[in-house]
Amino acid sequence: MLSLNINGRDTEIRSDPATPLLWVLRCELKLTGTKFGCGIGVCGACTLHIDGAAQTCCTKPVAQLHGVKITTIEGLEGAEARALKAAWTRIDVVQCGYCQSAQLMAASALLKHNHKPGPADIDQAMTPVVCRCGTYPRIRDAIYEASGQTRR
Ligand code: FES
Ligand code: FES
Known part of the structure:
Protein backbone atom coordinates (compact mmCIF):
# COMPACT_ATOMS: atom_id res chain seq x y z
CA MET A 1 0.00 0.00 0.00
CA GLY A 75 -1.61 21.61 8.19
CA LEU A 76 -0.26 25.06 7.38
CA GLU A 77 1.55 26.44 10.41
CA GLY A 78 4.60 28.47 11.39
CA ALA A 79 5.41 32.15 11.79
CA GLU A 80 4.74 33.12 8.18
CA ALA A 81 1.40 31.35 8.16
CA ARG A 82 0.31 33.01 11.40
CA ALA A 83 1.33 36.45 10.12
CA LEU A 84 -0.49 35.89 6.84
CA LYS A 85 -3.68 34.64 8.47
CA ALA A 86 -3.71 37.65 10.79
CA ALA A 87 -3.15 40.06 7.89
CA TRP A 88 -5.78 38.27 5.77
CA THR A 89 -8.29 38.75 8.57
CA ARG A 90 -7.38 42.34 9.40
CA ILE A 91 -7.47 43.46 5.77
CA ASP A 92 -10.57 41.35 5.11
CA VAL A 93 -9.10 39.84 1.95
CA VAL A 94 -11.68 37.15 1.33
CA GLN A 95 -14.76 37.47 -0.88
CA CYS A 96 -16.36 34.12 -1.88
CA GLY A 97 -13.37 32.33 -0.39
CA TYR A 98 -13.04 29.59 -2.98
CA CYS A 99 -9.47 30.40 -4.02
CA GLN A 100 -8.22 31.51 -0.62
CA SER A 101 -6.69 28.25 0.61
CA ALA A 102 -4.54 28.28 -2.49
CA GLN A 103 -3.74 31.98 -2.09
CA LEU A 104 -2.49 31.38 1.46
CA MET A 105 -0.45 28.37 0.39
CA ALA A 106 1.20 30.39 -2.39
CA ALA A 107 1.80 33.39 -0.13
CA SER A 108 3.27 31.31 2.70
CA ALA A 109 5.67 29.53 0.35
CA LEU A 110 6.74 32.96 -0.91
CA LEU A 111 7.39 34.39 2.57
CA LYS A 112 9.21 31.27 3.71
CA HIS A 113 11.84 31.86 1.04
CA ASN A 114 11.67 35.65 0.73
CA HIS A 115 10.95 37.57 3.93
CA LYS A 116 10.62 40.96 2.20
CA PRO A 117 9.12 40.33 -1.24
CA GLY A 118 8.77 43.21 -3.67
CA PRO A 119 6.02 43.72 -6.25
CA ALA A 120 7.65 41.53 -8.88
CA ASP A 121 8.23 38.72 -6.36
CA ILE A 122 4.59 38.86 -5.30
CA ASP A 123 3.35 38.90 -8.90
CA GLN A 124 5.50 35.91 -9.77
CA ALA A 125 4.39 33.90 -6.74
CA MET A 126 0.70 34.79 -6.81
CA THR A 127 -0.17 35.02 -10.52
CA PRO A 128 -0.61 31.23 -10.86
CA VAL A 129 -3.57 31.30 -8.44
CA VAL A 130 -6.66 32.76 -10.12
CA CYS A 131 -9.16 34.71 -8.03
CA ARG A 132 -12.45 35.16 -9.82
CA CYS A 133 -13.53 37.73 -7.22
CA GLY A 134 -10.53 39.95 -7.95
CA THR A 135 -9.06 40.08 -4.44
CA TYR A 136 -5.56 40.64 -5.83
CA PRO A 137 -5.00 44.16 -4.40
CA ARG A 138 -5.95 43.04 -0.90
CA ILE A 139 -3.86 39.89 -1.20
CA ARG A 140 -0.91 42.08 -2.09
CA ASP A 141 -1.60 44.39 0.87
CA ALA A 142 -1.85 41.42 3.22
CA ILE A 143 1.47 40.01 2.03
CA TYR A 144 3.13 43.38 2.63
CA GLU A 145 1.59 43.62 6.08
CA ALA A 146 2.55 40.05 7.00
CA SER A 147 6.13 40.70 5.93
CA GLY A 148 6.34 43.93 7.96
CA GLN A 149 6.51 46.19 4.92
CA THR A 150 4.65 49.37 4.14
CA ARG A 151 2.03 48.89 1.46
CA ARG A 152 3.10 50.10 -1.99
S1 FES B 1 -7.69 22.58 -10.07
FE1 FES B 1 -5.56 22.27 -10.07
S2 FES B 1 -4.77 23.96 -11.20
FE2 FES B 1 -6.95 24.14 -11.41
S1 FES C 1 -12.24 35.05 -3.20
FE1 FES C 1 -13.67 34.29 -4.66
S2 FES C 1 -12.41 33.29 -6.15
FE2 FES C 1 -11.01 34.32 -4.86
Whole structure:
Protein backbone atom coordinates (compact mmCIF):
# COMPACT_ATOMS: atom_id res chain seq x y z
CA MET A 1 0.00 0.00 0.00
CA LEU A 2 1.23 3.49 -0.83
CA SER A 3 2.17 5.78 2.05
CA LEU A 4 2.27 9.57 1.77
CA ASN A 5 3.59 12.09 4.27
CA ILE A 6 0.74 14.58 4.68
CA ASN A 7 0.80 17.38 7.23
CA GLY A 8 3.63 15.66 9.11
CA ARG A 9 2.02 12.22 9.32
CA ASP A 10 2.68 9.12 7.26
CA THR A 11 -0.68 8.18 5.82
CA GLU A 12 -1.65 4.94 4.07
CA ILE A 13 -3.49 5.52 0.79
CA ARG A 14 -6.04 3.04 -0.59
CA SER A 15 -6.84 4.89 -3.82
CA ASP A 16 -5.46 3.72 -7.15
CA PRO A 17 -1.86 5.01 -7.45
CA ALA A 18 -2.80 6.80 -10.68
CA THR A 19 -5.30 9.00 -8.80
CA PRO A 20 -4.31 12.68 -8.67
CA LEU A 21 -3.37 13.87 -5.20
CA LEU A 22 -6.24 16.38 -5.17
CA TRP A 23 -8.85 13.60 -5.23
CA VAL A 24 -7.05 11.47 -2.66
CA LEU A 25 -7.01 14.45 -0.32
CA ARG A 26 -10.62 15.44 -0.90
CA CYS A 27 -12.36 12.09 -1.36
CA GLU A 28 -10.31 9.55 0.57
CA LEU A 29 -8.85 11.68 3.37
CA LYS A 30 -11.64 14.29 3.57
CA LEU A 31 -9.13 17.15 3.53
CA THR A 32 -11.40 19.43 1.55
CA GLY A 33 -9.53 22.70 2.07
CA THR A 34 -7.64 22.06 -1.18
CA LYS A 35 -10.04 23.04 -3.96
CA PHE A 36 -10.90 21.82 -7.44
CA GLY A 37 -11.05 24.45 -10.15
CA CYS A 38 -9.93 23.29 -13.58
CA GLY A 39 -8.38 19.87 -13.09
CA ILE A 40 -5.73 20.58 -15.73
CA GLY A 41 -3.15 22.52 -13.75
CA VAL A 42 -3.95 26.03 -14.91
CA CYS A 43 -6.12 27.79 -12.29
CA GLY A 44 -4.11 27.20 -9.12
CA ALA A 45 -7.12 26.40 -6.91
CA CYS A 46 -5.50 23.15 -5.79
CA THR A 47 -2.19 24.74 -4.71
CA LEU A 48 -0.50 23.16 -1.69
CA HIS A 49 3.12 22.62 -0.62
CA ILE A 50 5.29 19.78 -1.82
CA ASP A 51 8.59 19.84 0.04
CA GLY A 52 7.86 23.47 0.92
CA ALA A 53 7.23 24.67 -2.63
CA ALA A 54 3.80 25.85 -3.82
CA GLN A 55 2.52 23.40 -6.43
CA THR A 56 -0.77 22.34 -7.91
CA CYS A 57 -1.91 18.77 -7.27
CA CYS A 58 -4.84 18.08 -9.63
CA THR A 59 -2.63 16.41 -12.23
CA LYS A 60 -0.08 14.70 -9.95
CA PRO A 61 -0.69 10.96 -9.50
CA VAL A 62 -0.05 9.92 -5.91
CA ALA A 63 2.30 7.19 -7.16
CA GLN A 64 4.82 9.95 -7.95
CA LEU A 65 4.69 11.48 -4.47
CA HIS A 66 6.14 8.82 -2.22
CA GLY A 67 8.92 10.26 -0.03
CA VAL A 68 7.97 13.94 -0.35
CA LYS A 69 6.41 16.12 2.35
CA ILE A 70 2.93 17.33 1.45
CA THR A 71 1.34 20.21 3.37
CA THR A 72 -2.27 21.24 2.88
CA ILE A 73 -4.10 24.27 4.22
CA GLU A 74 -5.24 22.11 7.15
CA GLY A 75 -1.61 21.61 8.19
CA LEU A 76 -0.26 25.06 7.38
CA GLU A 77 1.55 26.44 10.41
CA GLY A 78 4.60 28.47 11.39
CA ALA A 79 5.41 32.15 11.79
CA GLU A 80 4.74 33.12 8.18
CA ALA A 81 1.40 31.35 8.16
CA ARG A 82 0.31 33.01 11.40
CA ALA A 83 1.33 36.45 10.12
CA LEU A 84 -0.49 35.89 6.84
CA LYS A 85 -3.68 34.64 8.47
CA ALA A 86 -3.71 37.65 10.79
CA ALA A 87 -3.15 40.06 7.89
CA TRP A 88 -5.78 38.27 5.77
CA THR A 89 -8.29 38.75 8.57
CA ARG A 90 -7.38 42.34 9.40
CA ILE A 91 -7.47 43.46 5.77
CA ASP A 92 -10.57 41.35 5.11
CA VAL A 93 -9.10 39.84 1.95
CA VAL A 94 -11.68 37.15 1.33
CA GLN A 95 -14.76 37.47 -0.88
CA CYS A 96 -16.36 34.12 -1.88
CA GLY A 97 -13.37 32.33 -0.39
CA TYR A 98 -13.04 29.59 -2.98
CA CYS A 99 -9.47 30.40 -4.02
CA GLN A 100 -8.22 31.51 -0.62
CA SER A 101 -6.69 28.25 0.61
CA ALA A 102 -4.54 28.28 -2.49
CA GLN A 103 -3.74 31.98 -2.09
CA LEU A 104 -2.49 31.38 1.46
CA MET A 105 -0.45 28.37 0.39
CA ALA A 106 1.20 30.39 -2.39
CA ALA A 107 1.80 33.39 -0.13
CA SER A 108 3.27 31.31 2.70
CA ALA A 109 5.67 29.53 0.35
CA LEU A 110 6.74 32.96 -0.91
CA LEU A 111 7.39 34.39 2.57
CA LYS A 112 9.21 31.27 3.71
CA HIS A 113 11.84 31.86 1.04
CA ASN A 114 11.67 35.65 0.73
CA HIS A 115 10.95 37.57 3.93
CA LYS A 116 10.62 40.96 2.20
CA PRO A 117 9.12 40.33 -1.24
CA GLY A 118 8.77 43.21 -3.67
CA PRO A 119 6.02 43.72 -6.25
CA ALA A 120 7.65 41.53 -8.88
CA ASP A 121 8.23 38.72 -6.36
CA ILE A 122 4.59 38.86 -5.30
CA ASP A 123 3.35 38.90 -8.90
CA GLN A 124 5.50 35.91 -9.77
CA ALA A 125 4.39 33.90 -6.74
CA MET A 126 0.70 34.79 -6.81
CA THR A 127 -0.17 35.02 -10.52
CA PRO A 128 -0.61 31.23 -10.86
CA VAL A 129 -3.57 31.30 -8.44
CA VAL A 130 -6.66 32.76 -10.12
CA CYS A 131 -9.16 34.71 -8.03
CA ARG A 132 -12.45 35.16 -9.82
CA CYS A 133 -13.53 37.73 -7.22
CA GLY A 134 -10.53 39.95 -7.95
CA THR A 135 -9.06 40.08 -4.44
CA TYR A 136 -5.56 40.64 -5.83
CA PRO A 137 -5.00 44.16 -4.40
CA ARG A 138 -5.95 43.04 -0.90
CA ILE A 139 -3.86 39.89 -1.20
CA ARG A 140 -0.91 42.08 -2.09
CA ASP A 141 -1.60 44.39 0.87
CA ALA A 142 -1.85 41.42 3.22
CA ILE A 143 1.47 40.01 2.03
CA TYR A 144 3.13 43.38 2.63
CA GLU A 145 1.59 43.62 6.08
CA ALA A 146 2.55 40.05 7.00
CA SER A 147 6.13 40.70 5.93
CA GLY A 148 6.34 43.93 7.96
CA GLN A 149 6.51 46.19 4.92
CA THR A 150 4.65 49.37 4.14
CA ARG A 151 2.03 48.89 1.46
CA ARG A 152 3.10 50.10 -1.99
S1 FES B 1 -7.69 22.58 -10.07
FE1 FES B 1 -5.56 22.27 -10.07
S2 FES B 1 -4.77 23.96 -11.20
FE2 FES B 1 -6.95 24.14 -11.41
S1 FES C 1 -12.24 35.05 -3.20
FE1 FES C 1 -13.67 34.29 -4.66
S2 FES C 1 -12.41 33.29 -6.15
FE2 FES C 1 -11.01 34.32 -4.86
